[in-house]
Amino acid sequence: MRLFQKTNFNFIKHRKVAYAVSVVLLLAGMVSLFVRGLNYGIDFKGGSEVVIRFAKPADVGAVRNVIGQAGVRGSVKQYGMERAVLLSTDYHGETADLKGLITRSLADRIPGNPAEVVSIQAVGPSIATDMKWAAMKALGAALVGILLYVGFRFEFKFATAGVLAIFHDVLTVLGLFSLLGGLFDFMPLEVDQSIIAAFLTIAGYSITDTVVVYDRIRERIRGQKPSEYERIFNESMNQTLSRTIITSGTLMISVLVLFIFAGPAIRGFAFAMFAGIVVGTYSSIFVAAPIVFDWQQRSKSAIKLRGTA
Amino acid sequence: MKNNRFKLILIAVVALVSVWSIWPTYRDQELSRKLSSFHTSEDSLKFAIDHRAEIEQARDKSLKLGLDLRGGMHLVMEVDLFDLIEQKAWNKDARFQQIMASVRSSAATSGDSPVELLAAEFRKQNIPLSRYFYDIRNSDREIVDKLNKESQDALVRAKEIIRNRIDQYGVAEPLIQTQGARRIIIELSGVTDETRVRKLLKGTAKLEFRLVKERESMLRAIDAINAIPAQGQAPADSAMAAAAPAGQAPAAPASGRKLSELIGVMPNGVVFTPEYARDYVASVFKREDAQARLPQDTELLLAAKPEKTEKGEKYYPIYLVKKSPELTGGVITEAKATFGTQTVQPEVSMSMNDEGTSKWARITGANIGKQVAIVLDGAVYSAPVVQSRIPNGNSVINGIGSLEEAKDLEIILKAGALPAPVRILEERTVGPSLGSDYIHAGLMSMIWGFAAVAVFMIVYYNKAGIAADIALVLNILVVISVLAGFKASLSLPGIAGIVLTMGMAVDANVLIYERIREELAEGKLLKSAVDTGYSRAFSSILDSHVTTLAAAFLLSQFGVGPVQGFAVTLMIGTGASLFTAIVVTRVIFEMLVGRGFMDEKSFG
Numbered sequence: 010m011r012l013f014q015k016t017n018f019n020f021i022k023h024r025k026v027a028y029a030v031s032v033v034l035l036l037a038g039m040v041s042l043f044v045r046g047l048n049y050g051i052d053f054k055g056g057s058e059v060v061i062r063f064a065k066p067a068d069v070g071a072v073r074n075v076i077g078q079a080g081v082r083g084s085v086k087q088y089g090m091e092r093a094v095l096l097s098t099d100y101h102g103e104t105a106d107l108k109g110l111i112t113r114s115l116a117d118r119i120p121g122n123p124a125e126v127v128s129i130q131a132v133g134p135s136i137a138t139d140m141k142w143a144a145m146k147a148l149g150a151a152l153v154g155i156l157l158y159v160g161f162r163f164e165f166k167f168a169t170a171g172v173l174a175i176f177h178d179v180l181t182v183l184g185l186f187s188l189l190g191g192l193f194d195f196m197p198l199e200v201d202q203s204i205i206a207a208f209l210t211i212a213g214y215s216i217t218d219t220v221v222v223y224d225r226i227r228e229r230i231r232g233q234k235p236s237e238y239e240r241i242f243n244e245s246m247n248q249t250l251s252r253t254i255i256t257s258g259t260l261m262i263s264v265l266v267l268f269i270f271a272g273p274a275i276r277g278f279a280f281a282m283f284a285g286i287v288v289g290t291y292s293s294i295f296v297a298a299p300i301v302f303d304w305q306q307r308s309k310s311a312i313k314l315r316g317t318a
Numbered sequence: 319m320k321n322n323r324f325k326l327i328l329i330a331v332v333a334l335v336s337v338w339s340i341w342p343t344y345r346d347q348e349l350s351r352k353l354s355s356f357h358t359s360e361d362s363l364k365f366a367i368d369h370r371a372e373i374e375q376a377r378d379k380s381l382k383l384g385l386d387l388r389g390g391m392h393l394v395m396e397v398d399l400f401d402l403i404e405q406k407a408w409n410k411d412a413r414f415q416q417i418m419a420s421v422r423s424s425a426a427t428s429g430d431s432p433v434e435l436l437a438a439e440f441r442k443q444n445i446p447l448s449r450y451f452y453d454i455r456n457s458d459r460e461i462v463d464k465l466n467k468e469s470q471d472a473l474v475r476a477k478e479i480i481r482n483r484i485d486q487y488g489v490a491e492p493l494i495q496t497q498g499a500r501r502i503i504i505e506l507s508g509v510t511d512e513t514r515v516r517k518l519l520k521g522t523a524k525l526e527f528r529l530v531k532e533r534e535s536m537l538r539a540i541d542a543i544n545a546i547p548a549q550g551q552a553p554a555d556s557a558m559a560a561a562a563p564a565g566q567a568p569a570a571p572a573s574g575r576k577l578s579e580l581i582g583v584m585p586n587g588v589v590f591t592p593e594y595a596r597d598y599v600a601s602v603f604k605r606e607d608a609q610a611r612l613p614q615d616t617e618l619l620l621a622a623k624p625e626k627t628e629k630g631e632k633y634y635p636i637y638l639v640k641k642s643p644e645l646t647g648g649v650i651t652e653a654k655a656t657f658g659t660q661t662v663q664p665e666v667s668m669s670m671n672d673e674g675t676s677k678w679a680r681i682t683g684a685n686i687g688k689q690v691a692i693v694l695d696g697a698v699y700s701a702p703v704v705q706s707r708i709p710n711g712n713s714v715i716n717g718i719g720s721l722e723e724a725k726d727l728e729i730i731l732k733a734g735a736l737p738a739p740v741r742i743l744e745e746r747t748v749g750p751s752l753g754s755d756y757i758h759a760g761l762m763s764m765i766w767g768f769a770a771v772a773v774f775m776i777v778y779y780n781k782a783g784i785a786a787d788i789a790l791v792l793n794i795l796v797v798i799s800v801l802a803g804f805k806a807s808l809s810l811p812g813i814a815g816i817v818l819t820m821g822m823a824v825d826a827n828v829l830i831y832e833r834i835r836e837e838l839a840e841g842k843l844l845k846s847a848v849d850t851g852y853s854r855a856f857s858s859i860l861d862s863h864v865t866t867l868a869a870a871f872l873l874s875q876f877g878v879g880p881v882q883g884f885a886v887t888l889m890i891g892t893g894a895s896l897f898t899a900i901v902v903t904r905v906i907f908e909m910l911v912g913r914g915f916m917d918e919k920s921f922g
């Protein structure tokens with residue numbers, strides 16, 4: 010079976026359109042980041058999350074009332090699982106007290122439907138600050154590491170454009186989290202450690218797709234005149250289009266399976282990965298290679314090749 | 319062909335080692351199923367005894383499930399090293415207190431070592447550390463080194479003591495390790511009574527024997543304390559304020575009232591406070607302005623447990639005790655929870671080492687007729703009147719609520735006192751029922767993930783897809799066997815890593831196959847197309863694997879807890895995929911092409 014046989018899209022000619030799309034996406038994300046901000050999970054803001062499971066389906070509104078009247082400040086939402094609700098609160102005292110209080114008040118006020126606290130996660134504010142720092146360090150180190158590696162394997166312009174594409178991908182997904190955060194009950198899209206894991210995986214993966222395109226350009230551009238570059242860039246991108254999309258496709262299958270089957274704890278991660286793969290595939294074709302091309306046009310010198318082809 | 323033979327042997331070895339490493343996991347499952355299949359418990363017990371060695375061996379070597387899957391507690395605790403530093407200071411004037419307060423607040427948002435933070439603050443204020451610590455002739459550097467050493471020792475000691483306590487409580491395979499300069503990570507599976515475990519871990523277990531002051535100075539001290547003007551606002555416990563339990567409403571009226579209304583004297587001379595005022599009164603006793611009104615080297619302490627009046631009202635006795643202890647818990651060698659001889663109350667009897675025994679004999683001998691308070695973590699458990707000199711180093715803690723509590727006390731006394739108080743910073747508890755749901759979710763994702771990717775590869779690449787699928791199976795086997803072999807545990811994020819690896823592992827094959835298709839389209843012969851395909855795709859494959867490995871490695875370094883499981887499986891999976899895609903599928907092709915089982919159409 011073949012899905013993309015002998016395509017002949019003129020990517021380079023329409024690159025300005027792609028740039029515009031990217032800029033709009035990024036701007037929307039940035040504006041949302043400033044206006045709406047991000048929905049941080051307890052990993053990064055501290056607090057407690059309690060999963061309560063009932064014997065029978067329970068009305069979230071009723072549970073919210075009971076818990077509110079018991080004096081616990083926080084939000085009560087449907088947890089993406091049968092008969093379960095999720096309580097998020099900024100409480101960070103003794104979890105045993107919190108658990109006792111919840112169990113007692115629910116047993117008193119909703120007597121016909123026994124509730125069980127099946128999971129408690131509590132993160133103190135000092136450790137949340139630490140985790141935030143660690144996440145930033147990891148992201149920073151990943152970007153620097155990838156820049157160094159790609160810089161060592163490819164010419165500087167290729168490496169820089171590749172890392173720009175990673176920034177593009179991660180920022181777009183971050184913007185998406187800000188835009189969509191809290192809109193869906195089945196996936197709160199809170200930024201926590203698992204989302205940082207998704208960002209790092211996206212960073213590692215985004216460059217994969219880009220490298221496939223780069224490799225082909227590098228292979229074909231050897232000894233060619235700069236005037237031929239536009240044709241070679243286009244042909245290379247068309248030739249690699251199939252593999253770029255199929256590799257992303259298999260990963261997307263895995264991520265979709267995770268989204269559907271792996272339960273609410275993994276859903277945010279799966280969403281971030283899915284968005285990251287889509288944006289990453291788009292950016293390796295429409296952002297990374299065109300930037301190299303534009304940069305090349307401006308500097309007017311032939312591309313110096315490095316490494317094995 | 320010789321080259322191929324080597325590769326074939328390599329593949330066989332990898333496959334065999336994987337199966338060998340996964341085998342105990344399979345046996346463990348099999349045996350558990352058999353155990354639960356018997357009709358009577360006698361039969362299953364008999365089977366368990368007959369096959370004990372085999373069952374234990376399989377269990378020991380089988381793949382461990384993470385805490386989120388089998389249910390358990392993950393705790394991050396912090397050792398309060400500032401308390402330790404304060405203990406080390408020989409001069410604690412107002413200036414010192416103020417510096418400590420500011421260092422404490424800056425430490426709340428910084429992961430730096432407390433000693434460094436302290437040194438930085440002293441430098442900022444231009445005060446030599448030697449004004450407060452160790453010898454006046456020491457330089458700042460020397461003092462920082464000494465304090466650092468003390469802190470490191472304290473952390474390791476705290477870890478060992480916590481391990482002792484957990485071992486004696488009895489939790490299977492606890493994981494206890496230090497993290498950074500002041501944290502301890504504890505993972506406990508299958509804990510049923512979380513509250514009890516938490517208490518067991520947090521108790522400092524600082525045991526002290528202190529002399530109780532005579533009644534006259536006690537009454538004078540109470541008068542002095544009562545004279546403190548009432549403050550409009552009692553210092554509310556900020557952590558509790560977020561979720562003040564409705565059931566504890568009576569605590570509220572205690573604040574803002576005059577102390578003299580909350581502290582009473584009984585006809586028999588016992589000074590007390592009613593139960594509802596306990597927390598507030600205790601917080602007043604800790605205040606500096608209150609302590610300043612007391613006689614030199616004394617402090618007021620409350621009883622650990624309330625007593626009841628004839629009408630059933632609960633009250634806490636108050637004691638005026640000497641601040642410096644006569645003897646501390648360090649001399650205790652043995653502790654045993656028992657029931658008292660005269661009463662049915664549970665108690666803990668203790669014996670002391672030689673040094674403690676002789677001191678205890680001297681103390682009891684010199685204070686016959688006086689009260690000695692047995693103080694644990696700042697609360698008075700009992701204050702018996704010394705009847706006679708005790709020569710054999712025995713002592714008893716009574717006034718304990720339940721036998722269970724006495725047993726926990728025995729555990730923490732035997733394990734020794736923590737060098738500094740500890741706090742729980744992070745806690746993740748998953749109940750076993752949620753855990754089994756997660757197992758189900760994880761299994762479903764693995765099965766569907768594998769099925770979807772495998773079917774796609776066959777549909778899209780025909781026979782070549784089958785080769786990729788064989789490589790994929792080997793890949794998953796390697797990941798699981800490495801986890802089992804290195805005794806790493808599999809968590810839900812770890813499973814997510816495996817599912818993700820499935821999608822990524824076939825990528826290498828996609829790159830190769832697309833290249834082969836191109837070569838074939840250019841009219842090359844099958845054999846040379848395969849060769850060129852592999853060699854040309856290699857550079858992209860290497861790049862993509864290296865970048866993914868790097869990202870996963872960073873994640874495993876910086877990430878904490880659950881995310882680490884993901885990073886580890888992703889790393890193993892990526893490594894394995896490099897091997898399976900480049901070596902395994904190639905050998906398959908070369909064999910099949912060589913024997914004419916494949917033709918140009920085999921690549922779809």
